Amino acid sequence: KIMKTEVIDFWATWCGPCKMMNPILDEVQGEYPDLIIHKYDIDVEADKVKEYNIQSVPTYIILKDGVEVDRIIGAKPKYAFLQRVFPEGS
Numbered sequence: 001k002i003m004k005t006e007v008i009d010f011w012a013t014w015c016g017p018c019k020m021m022n023p024i025l026d027e028v029q030g031e032y033p034d035l036i037i038h039k040y041d042i043d044v045e046a047d048k049v050k051e052y053n054i055q056s057v058p059t060y061i062i063l064k065d066g067v068e069v070d071r072i073i074g075a076k077p078k079y080a081f082l083q084r085v086f087p088e089g090s
Contacts (some may be wrong), residue, residue: 006036009063010054012043018058024078027028028085035085043044060084 009025011018029037042057052061058071062085065086072084082089 003064004036004066005032005034005085006063006066008036008048008052009037009039010042010049010057010059010061011039012041012057015057015068020075021058021081024081026081027078028053029030043060 007025009021013023025037029035042049042054048054050061056073058073058075060081061068062070062072070083070084070087076084
């Protein structure tokens, strides 16, 4: 059975590293159309920030079938990001 993989992207308009990561996320989304990426602006989505206990941005929460399996904090190169999202494929 293929696991459903999702990434929750917590970002902010004033966050420089978030802006650096946006084109990487767009590329990843293009290359992995089955990957679901949710984007939450921390200044708008206070309930989600609290629910996931977000301390800094960017934070990327990786879910497999709805269960958190990893959390990436800060900007990462694309290859490092993909290794964390798809450890089984690297």
